Amino acid sequence: MHDLRSIRENPEGFDAALARRGVEPMAADLLKLDEERRALTTRLQEMQSRRNEASKAIGQAMGQGDKDKAEALKAEVAEIKQAMPAIEEEERAKGEALNHALAAIPNLPADGVPLGKDESENVEVSRWTVPRTFPFSPREHADMGPALGMEFETAVKMSGARFTFLRAQMARLNRALGQFMLDHQTGENGYTECAPPLLVRDEAVFGTGQLPKFADDLFKTTDGRWLIPTAEVSLTNSVREEIIEDLTSPIRLTALTPCFRSEAGAAGKDTRGFIRQHQFDKVELVSICRPQDAHAEHEHMVESAESVLRALDLPYRKVLLCTGDMGFGARKTFDLEVWLPGQDAYREISSISWCGDFQARRMNTRYRPEDGAKKTEFVHTLNGSGLAVGRTLVAVLENYQQEDGSIAVPEVLKPYMGGLEKLVPA
Known part of the structure; x- marks a missing residue:
């Protein structure tokens, strides 16, 4: 398995090493999947944070007697809860696709290994x-x-x-x-x-x-x-x-x-x-x-x-x-x-x-x-x-x-x- 951080830091070097093994460049596709997965992770974290904030605000609104605000916050929390499973599934699928792609890539040859086809x-x-x-x-x-x-x-x-x-x-x-x-x-x-x-x-x-x-x-x-x-x-x-x-x-x-x-x-x-x-x-x-x-x-x-x-x-x-x-x-x-x-x-x-x-x-x-x-x-x-x-x-x-x-x-x-x-x- 390869280190994603290393691929992010030097995608050209990763592709050059793969080329020595006769493998087509893969860094761009891997990094795209990684970026999409990370964006979904960030979005989920933001949704979780907003849900927690809104849930806390419901109690405050109720304490202040602002029922309309409380109901609006409840609706927002319900909407977030409803939307999160689909995004979580999409994040999981992107992660699986990334791991599957990484698992199929051969190891990179060490320096000094002679270049050859067979x-x-x-x-x-x-x-x-x-x-x-x-x-x-x-x-x-x-x-x-x-x-x-x-x-x-x-x-x-x-x-x-x-x-x-x-x-x-x-x-x-x-x-x-x-x-x-x-x-x-x-x-x-x-x-x-x-x-x-x-x-x-x-x-x-x-x-x-x-x-x-x-x-x-x-x-x-x-x-x-x-x-x-x-x-x-x-x-x-x-x-x-x-x-x-x-x-x-x-x-x-x-x-x-x-x-x-x-x-x-x-x-x-x-x-x-x-x-x-x-x-x-x-x-x-x-x-x-x-x-x-x-x-x-x-x-x-x-x-x-x-x-x-x-x-x-x-x-x-x-x-x-x-x-x-x-x-x-x-x-x-x-x-x-x-x-x-x-x-x-x-x-x-x-x-x-x-x-x-x-x-x-x-x-x-x-x-x-x-x-x-x-x-x-x-x-x-x-x-x-x-x-x-x-x-x-x-x-x-x-x-x-x-x-x-x-x-x-x-x-x-x-x-x-x-x-x-x-x-x-x-």
Whole structure:
């Protein structure tokens, strides 16, 4: 959500920032709605004041025996009372229209975010390690997965496309990855483990920016709740409508949860294999901090995600997203893309975003800058994957594959695998 006062003070700057995201100018329309709403508010206040004055004057007129004046004042009060509901409704409608318009506008890009229309104009920042050279032609995970317990057809029979049934050693490896990531983020990077709800109400998904614009990408239950598309929703909303008294240190939260996405906006993309699913596991990272700490916290979160890839010895690259490829609520985003030898390509495995106060305004989450200070300010929020478990499983399968079809277990995962050193095809 955007700050109306800031738009009033610098409408040209607001429109210029929107233009960097390919959005048409909106300041004039927003300010017109705001002016109309404020004029109605002023009118209502004046009517309320006049009604109170007239009501008081009725008693005075009656006390002076001036019945004609009293009756005229009574008629004026009745007329005001009759007119006010319509104006109140008009004011409410203008307010709703303004809030709806503001809620549909994406966040403004931070300085330094490259201008671009789509992912082709993202900027590579760095790479870590050189991809392994195979003495054989590496296979894609979708080709070798079924023999190892990654069953696509089994899931299709019960759930349809974009679901996968993991069995035995493959299910164990998937669980090992999630547990390792969670232990790593809590033990090495300072995040607090949480077990949040998987079902949330409208205001929660509105708070993190999925509603109203991206309702079609979510699953909704018959009682009106939403299945979380990521634990970002639950973790970030854990401070909803709060004033945080002490935020000198960032609040760092993590959770390993199932995530649910309808993938309505990804029709035809990655329909083969385990890359893009309706249900998947992910370790999410969320930080709540002061504005002055946001840059350093973004760097810490990126490093936290990178450290998992390095521990697993998976080649990856870091990419700074351009304005046309950033998510709706982000001001600045780094993607981590892991190397998949079977596809001969880097693929996204984590997206780490700084959202500024965009989500905080939607959630009404503030902090007190000084101990005991009366004035409060909006917090800044950050979120990212640390990592997507399913995509990491794919990366392990493709990077650790052997010529005989087996998969070597990465060293850091062996304690989680009950002594299993490799996955062997059935």
